[in-house]
Amino acid sequence: MNSIKFYFDNKLQEIDFSTISPTTTVLEFLRSYPGRWGTKEGCAEGDCGSCTVVIGQIVDGHLEYKAVNSCMVFLPSIHGKFLITVEDLNQGDNLHPIQQVFINNFASQCGFCTPGFEMSLLALYKENPNPSDEEITEAVEGNLCRCTGYRPIRDAAASLRSVISRDNITEKEPVVIKALSSIERTDYLDLQYEQQHYLIPFALDKALELTDQFPEAVLVNGATDVALRHNKQKEKIGLIIDLSFVEELRQLEIKNDYLIIGAGVTIQRLKNNIKDTLPPLHEYLKNFAAKQIRNRATIGGNIMTASPIGDLIPPLITMGAQVIVAGKKDYTYTVEDFITGYRQTRLEKGQILKQIIIPLHEDWTFRFYKVSKRTTLDISTVSLSAGIVVSGQKIKDVRLTFGGMAAMVKRATQAEDFLRGKQITEENFIQAGQLATNQFKPISDARSSAPARSILAKNLIIKFYTDLTQNSEK
Numbered sequence: 505m506n507s508i509k510f511y512f513d514n515k516l517q518e519i520d521f522s523t524i525s526p527t528t529t530v531l532e533f534l535r536s537y538p539g540r541w542g543t544k545e546g547c548a549e550g551d552c553g554s555c556t557v558v559i560g561q562i563v564d565g566h567l568e569y570k571a572v573n574s575c576m577v578f579l580p581s582i583h584g585k586f587l588i589t590v591e592d593l594n595q596g597d598n599l600h601p602i603q604q605v606f607i608n609n610f611a612s613q614c615g616f617c618t619p620g621f622e623m624s625l626l627a628l629y630k631e632n633p634n635p636s637d638e639e640i641t642e643a644v645e646g647n648l649c650r651c652t653g654y655r656p657i658r659d660a661a662a663s664l665r666s667v668i669s670r671d672n673i674t675e676k677e678p679v680v681i682k683a684l685s686s687i688e689r690t691d692y693l694d695l696q697y698e699q700q701h702y703l704i705p706f707a708l709d710k711a712l713e714l715t716d717q718f719p720e721a722v723l724v725n726g727a728t729d730v731a732l733r734h735n736k737q738k739e740k741i742g743l744i745i746d747l748s749f750v751e752e753l754r755q756l757e758i759k760n761d762y763l764i765i766g767a768g769v770t771i772q773r774l775k776n777n778i779k780d781t782l783p784p785l786h787e788y789l790k791n792f793a794a795k796q797i798r799n800r801a802t803i804g805g806n807i808m809t810a811s812p813i814g815d816l817i818p819p820l821i822t823m824g825a826q827v828i829v830a831g832k833k834d835y836t837y838t839v840e841d842f843i844t845g846y847r848q849t850r851l852e853k854g855q856i857l858k859q860i861i862i863p864l865h866e867d868w869t870f871r872f873y874k875v876s877k878r879t880t881l882d883i884s885t886v887s888l889s890a891g892i893v894v895s896g897q898k899i900k901d902v903r904l905t906f907g908g909m910a911a912m913v914k915r916a917t918q919a920e921d922f923l924r925g926k927q928i929t930e931e932n933f934i935q936a937g938q939l940a941t942n943q944f945k946p947i948s949d950a951r952s953s954a955p956a957r958s959i960l961a962k963n964l965i966i967k968f969y970t971d972l973t974q975n976s977e978k
């Protein structure tokens with residue numbers, strides 16, 4: 505089958521890829537679809553939110569809605585889903601409650617950003633009709649407005665709490681569910697257009713068979729990294745295996761004091777599910793990109809970029825996490841051992857990153873710090889993931905993992921060795937900070953100068969001391 509199906513514009517659409525490239529983004533599709541130009545292109549790299557759309561997916565028999573940046577979503581990955589754009593808010597002669605509150609609160613001036621804000625809010629209110637102020641801020645943190653100012657937009661968003669009820673989209677749900685459920689199931693989809701080949705397996709076995717058959721294929725999951733190759737480098741990626749439909753990669757469970765996370769679990773889902781088990785990681789992930797990106801970006805994709813400034817590798821190393829790689833057989837590595845260099849891992853061609861396993865240590869206290877120029881939607885300048893085991897007043901064990909201080913994420917081993925067996929005193933942590941700055945030779949780049957990075961590294965270790973002594977919460 506060379507086509508996908510999804511629900512859009514009041515019908516089940518079938519897109520045949522003999523005439524359109526499978527790396528067409530949902531935004532590019534919309535910009536060429538008659539009458540659906542409300543979705544705007546600002547940055548084409550996930551940074552402005554003007555292209556936000558809502559994707560509905562059937563989960564346990566009902567539709568779950570997520571706001572995503574349509575510029576970062578390849579069209580085939582919405583197969584079997586419900587695509588909602590700002591035009592779907594239309595309810596005949598009446599405005600949708602979201603449109604009405606924007607008018608009532610003067611929340612739109614030039615209007616360029618408005619469709620994106622309204623889509624982010626639609627997904628929020630579908631998820632939760634009574635969100636907190638923090639949840640409202642989180643919902644629109646990935647949407648930029650250059651002219652209205654954020655207060656009226658927040659006022660509009662907050663005023664929806666009292667007015668949102670059943671809308672035209674909720675009323676459509678039975679029809680949408682019926683249409684989506686009628687899509688025939690296959691083992692995999694094989695989409696071909698000119699020299700491009702886009703494969704979608706639905707189970708891990710099939711995914712492994714395809715990676716074995718096509719070891720040169722580019723794997724994608726959320727595509728928040730890979731889509732940039734299409735958008736910014738104008739690269740025609742020849743062969744893609746899309747793992748985002750593989751159910752086995754989306755499992756998330758606690759078993760025998762281990763948190764087991766499928767590589768395809770999104771950052772947003774991970775964040776929402778670890779509020780009680782790993783509160784410091786939950787807090788830290790609030791500053792990973794913005795909600796639209798977190799709704800797509802996966803933990804596996806983040807590890808596989810092996811970026812020295814990515815958010816997840818430092819905490820995973822500090823927590824002693826392991827990865828399971830699937831191929832001809834399964835292999836287990838610690839995350840520390842799995843990352844071998846600048847954007848390098850031990851994953852070999854034909855293999856897939858399957859799971860991440862985090863031990864839930866009772867005796868460790870963790871703190872994760874990310875320093876970036878902006879709070880959200882920014883990659884880190886320097887990060888420290890710190891963990892400690894204390895016995896009496898003495899440090900029994902400690903791990904200090906830095907991002908942004910070397911070509912790959914690295915532990916400050918000299919500082920760790922110095923602290924082990926020592927008392928928790930400010931002086932000892934200041935000295936450990938000095939040892940960390942001596943160990944690393946960071947670079948100067950657009951984000952920061954090398955000396956500023958060294959000062960940050962030292963100060964983060966002192967901040968860890970302050971947090972430990974002023975706040976004993978795990």
Ligand SMILES: Cc1cc2nc3c(=O)[nH]c(=O)nc-3n(C[C@H](O)[C@H](O)[C@H](O)COP(=O)(O)OP(=O)(O)OC[C@H]3O[C@@H](n4cnc5c(N)ncnc54)[C@H](O)[C@@H]3O)c2cc1C
Nearest residue numbers: 550723725726727728729730793802805806808814815857
């Ligand atoms: C606007 C914006 C903001 C961002 N902010 C942050 C941030 O704050 N912090 C941060 O760390 N990152 C950030 N990123 C980077 C990116 O979102 C993350 O690295 C994300 O976790 C990648 O996951 P993905 O599923 O989208 O990966 P994809 O783009 O699908 O893939 C990324 C890489 O991983 C490989 N891959 C994916 N899944 C597997 C698998 N199961 N097995 C083997 N290989 C696999 C792919 O082949 C590819 O090389 C940002 C990106 C954007 C566009």
Ligand code: FES
Nearest residue numbers: 546547548553575
């Ligand atoms: S166009 Fe800016 S986030 Fe998509």
Ligand code: FES
Nearest residue numbers: 613614615649650
């Ligand atoms: S209303 Fe003009 S950018 Fe927001």
